Amino acid sequence: MNSQSTPLKQQLRELIERAMATLTQDDGPLAGISELPPVQIERTKTREHGDFACNVAMQLARLARAKPRDLATALVAALPADPLVAKVDIAGPGFINLSLSDNAWHQQVNQAIAQGRDFGRNQNGQGVCVGVEYVSANPTGPLHVGHGRAAAIGDTLARLLDAAGWKVVREFYYNDAGVQIDNLALSVQARGRGIDPENPAWPADGYRGDYIQVVADGFAAGETVDVDGQHLVGSGDFDDLDAVRRFAVGWLRREQNDDLAAFGVQFDVYYLESSLYADGKVAETVDALNQSGHTYEQDGALWLRSTDFGDDKDRVMRKSDGNYTYFVPDVAYHLSKWQRGYVRAITELGADHHGSLARVKAGLQALEQGIPAGYPEYVLHQMVTVMRGGAEVKLGKRAGGYLTLRDLIDEVGRDATRYFLISRKSDSQLTFDIDLARAQSNDNPVYYIQYAHARICSVFRQAAEKGISHDPQAGQANMSVLTDEQSLALMIELSRYPEAVESAAEGLEPHTLATYLRELAAAFHTAYNAHPILPADSPERDARLTLCLGVKQVLANGLDLLGMGAPEQM
RNA sequence: GUCCCGGUAGCUCAGCUGGAUAGAGCGGCGCCCUCCUAAGGCGCAGGCCACAGGUUCGACUCCUGUCCGGGACGCCA
Numbered sequence: 001m002n003s004q005s006t007p008l009k010q011q012l013r014e015l016i017e018r019a020m021a022t023l024t025q026d027d028g029p030l031a032g033i034s035e036l037p038p039v040q041i042e043r044t045k046t047r048e049h050g051d052f053a054c055n056v057a058m059q060l061a062r063l064a065r066a067k068p069r070d071l072a073t074a075l076v077a078a079l080p081a082d083p084l085v086a087k088v089d090i091a092g093p094g095f096i097n098l099s100l101s102d103n104a105w106h107q108q109v110n111q112a113i114a115q116g117r118d119f120g121r122n123q124n125g126q127g128v129c130v131g132v133e134y135v136s137a138n139p140t141g142p143l144h145v146g147h148g149r150a151a152a153i154g155d156t157l158a159r160l161l162d163a164a165g166w167k168v169v170r171e172f173y174y175n176d177a178g179v180q181i182d183n184l185a186l187s188v189q190a191r192g193r194g195i196d197p198e199n200p201a202w203p204a205d206g207y208r209g210d211y212i213q214v215v216a217d218g219f220a221a222g223e224t225v226d227v228d229g230q231h232l233v234g235s236g237d238f239d240d241l242d243a244v245r246r247f248a249v250g251w252l253r254r255e256q257n258d259d260l261a262a263f264g265v266q267f268d269v270y271y272l273e274s275s276l277y278a279d280g281k282v283a284e285t286v287d288a289l290n291q292s293g294h295t296y297e298q299d300g301a302l303w304l305r306s307t308d309f310g311d312d313k314d315r316v317m318r319k320s321d322g323n324y325t326y327f328v329p330d331v332a333y334h335l336s337k338w339q340r341g342y343v344r345a346i347t348e349l350g351a352d353h354h355g356s357l358a359r360v361k362a363g364l365q366a367l368e369q370g371i372p373a374g375y376p377e378y379v380l381h382q383m384v385t386v387m388r389g390g391a392e393v394k395l396g397k398r399a400g401g402y403l404t405l406r407d408l409i410d411e412v413g414r415d416a417t418r419y420f421l422i423s424r425k426s427d428s429q430l431t432f433d434i435d436l437a438r439a440q441s442n443d444n445p446v447y448y449i450q451y452a453h454a455r456i457c458s459v460f461r462q463a464a465e466k467g468i469s470h471d472p473q474a475g476q477a478n479m480s481v482l483t484d485e486q487s488l489a490l491m492i493e494l495s496r497y498p499e500a501v502e503s504a505a506e507g508l509e510p511h512t513l514a515t516y517l518r519e520l521a522a523a524f525h526t527a528y529n530a531h532p533i534l535p536a537d538s539p540e541r542d543a544r545l546t547l548c549l550g551v552k553q554v555l556a557n558g559l560d561l562l563g564m565g566a567p568e569q570m
Numbered sequence: 571g572u573c574c575c576g577g578u579a580g581c582u583c584a585g586c587u588g589g590a591u592a593g594a595g596c597g598g599c600g601c602c603c604u605c606c607u608a609a610g611g612c613g614c615a616g617g618c619c620a621c622a623g624g625u626u627c628g629a630c631u632c633c634u635g636u637c638c639g640g641g642a643c644g645c646c647a
Contacts, residue, residue, distance in 0.1 A: 042586075042589085045590080045591090045593090048590095055589060092589080092590045093589085093590075093627060093628070095589080138647080178646095180647065299645080300645090312572070312643085317645095318645085319645040320645060321645075325644090325645065325646085325647090326646075327647095330647095351640095353642085353647095354574055354575085354641080354642060355642050358573090380574085382576080382640075382641075383641075425583090425584085427575055427576070428575075428576055429639095429640065429641090433582085436582090440609065445595075447609050448595090448609075450609090451607085451610080454607080454609090455606085455609095455610085458606070458607060459606050459607095460606095463606080466606090499586085500586090503586055511584085512586070515583095515584055515585090518595085522594085522595095526610095526611065528610075529602085529608095529610065529611040529612080534606055
C-alpha cells in the first residue's frame with residue numbers, strides 16, 4: 001500500500017499558515033489576535049485568477065483592523081518559497097491567488113499512477129466506525145425504483161466513506177413480524193385458496209400484485225427458499241398461516257437480495273425488527289425512557305414527552321391496546337447501533353419518512369445515555385418518477401404494470417441505472433427517463449464517461465498493434481513537453497479528484513462525484529481531439545501515454561466508487 | 571394550519587461550508603473524420619439565479635416574509 005501523500009490543498013494551506021504565523025510575531029500586523037480563522041484554499045473558476053485562491057486576508061481584515069489588500073501584501077511577503085508555487089498575485093478585494101508550477105501537476109499524474117487504486121483515498125475518518133443503513137425495505141413486495149435510488153445513494157455513500165478512511169458497516173433493517181407482514185401472509189393464503197383481489201373475500205389491506213400468486217404457487221409446489229441462514233420449504237398447507245408467513249417473507253427477502261446483488265449492492269448486516277423484541281432491546285429502551293422521567297401515562301397509553309427534545313408534539317409509545325408504536329423499535333434499533341460501536345450512524349431514507357426523524361432523535365436524547373444530538377445523521381431522497389416514450393410510468397403497487405428495480409436494471413443496465421439514480425442531488429425530485437438512459441449516444445452521460453476510459457484502453461491497443469512501446473519512466477520524466485492548453489487542463493482536472501472524493505464524502509453528497517467524472521471525461525475528450533496521443537516523437541508520446549494512464553486510473557477509481565464498471569472496450 | 575424539500579438558459583440539472591465576469595448537457599444555428607472508436611471535438615445564440623426585504627467588504631449561496639410545485643403531519647408502518 002502506498003502511503004498517501006499530502007493533498008495539494010493542504011500543502012498550500014500550510015504555506016499560508018506559516019506566513020500567518022510569521023505575521024503574529026512581535027509587532028506584526030496579526031500580533032495579539034487570539035483566534036485566527038481557518039485558512040480556506042479553493043480552486044479558482046478561471047486560470048486568470050491562478051489555480052488556487054485564499055481569502056484569509058479578507059477574513060482577517062476586521063480582526064487586524066487593516067485593509068485586506070495590505071494584509072494580503074504582508075502575507076505574500078512572508079510566504080515561504082515552495083517549488084509547487086510558480087506565482088503569487090493579489091487580486092480583487094484581497095484574494096491571494098496561487099499559480100502552481102507545471103511540475104506540481106506532473107506530480108499529481110505520477111501519483112495517480114503510483115498509488116493506483118489508492119489514489120484519491122484519504123484518512124480523514126481515521127478508521128472510526130460508521131454504520132450506513134439504507135434500503136431497509138420490508139419484505140412485502142419487490143423493490144421499486146425508489147428503493148433503487150436508496151440503494152444507489154446508500155451504497156455510494158458507503159463506498160465514499162470507506163475511501164475517506166472510515167470503517168464502514170452496511171446495514172439493512174427490516175420488519176419481519178408486523179401488521180404488514182400479516183397482510184402479506186393473508187394475501188398469499190388467499191391467493192393459494194384461489195381468491196383474487198376482485199373477490200369480496202380478499203383481505204382488506206391485502207397486497208394485490210401478481211407476485212403474490214407466484215409466491216403462493218411456490219408454497220403450494222413445495223419449492224425451497226434459502227435466505228438469511230434459513231432453509232424454507234413450501235408445505236402447501238395454506239391453513240398454517242405461520243408457515244405461509246415464514247415462506248413468503250423468505251421468498252421476498254431472497255427476491256430483494258437477488259435484485260440488490262444484480263445492482264452491485266451488498267450488506268454486512270441484516271437486522272430484523274423482531275430481534276429487538278426477542279433480545280429485550282425494546283424493553284430496555286422503554287425502561288430507560290421511563291427511568292429518565294420523560295414518559296407519562298394518559299388515556300391508557302404510554303407517552304414520550306418528545307417535545308422536551310425538539311419534537312412538535314408528544315408521541316405515543318405504547319398504545320392503549322398494549323402494543324408499541326413503530327417508533328419504539330426504531331429508537332431501540334438506533335440505540336443498538338450506538339451500543340454496537342457505530343460512532344456515526346447514517347440513515348438513508350425516503351423523504352416521506354422525514355416526519356419520524358424528530359421523534360427518533362428525541363427518543364435517543366431522552367434515553368440520556370450520552371448519544372450525540374446529531375445521531376443519527378439522515379440522508380433523505382425525494383421521489384423518483386419514471387418516464388418512457390414521453391409519458392410517466394405509473395409505479396403504484398396496485399396497478400398491474402408494476403415497474404420494479406429489476407425491470408429497470410434489465411431494461412437499461414446496471415451502470416446506467418446507478419448513474420442516473422445517483423447523478424442528481426438526493427434532495428431534489430428525480431425524473432428517470434428510460435429512453436435517455438437506454439440511448440447509446442452522446443445524449444447519455446454514462447457512455448460519455450465510460451467511453452473516455454474505453455478510448456484510453458483503445459489507444460494502448462493501437463500502440464501495441466503498431467509495435468509502439470510505452471516507457472512510463474520516460475513519460476514521467478518528459479511530462480514538461482506537454483505544454484499545450486488541453487493537456488494542462490486535463491492534468492489539473494485529474495488533480496481535483498482527491499478533493500472531489502473528500503468533499504463528496506464529507507458532505508454526504510454522492511452526486512458531486514458523478515458531476516466531477518463527467519468534467520474529467522470532458523477534459524479528456526477535448527485533449528484527445530486536440531492532439532494525437534501517438535505522435536512519432538517518442539518523448540512526447542511517452543508523456544501523452546503517461547497522462548492517459550493517470551486519467552484512466554482516476555476514471556476507474558471514480559467509476560468504482562459509483563459502483564459502475566470501467567469498460568476497456570465499447 | 572404546521573413542518574420538510576425544490577424553484578438557476580427553451581428542456582434536464584450543477585454551482586464545493588458566502589467570494590472575483592453564473593456553468594454543463596440536451597435542444598437551436600454553424601463547423602471538424604485521407605488522422606489513435608464521430609458513443610467524440612470546436613464555435614455562436616440563449617439568464618432580473620421565483621419575488622421583496624435584511625445581514626456584510628462581498629449573497630445563487632445565510633436570515634425573514636410572499637408566491638408556485640412536491641412531500642409529510644395517526645394510539646398506521
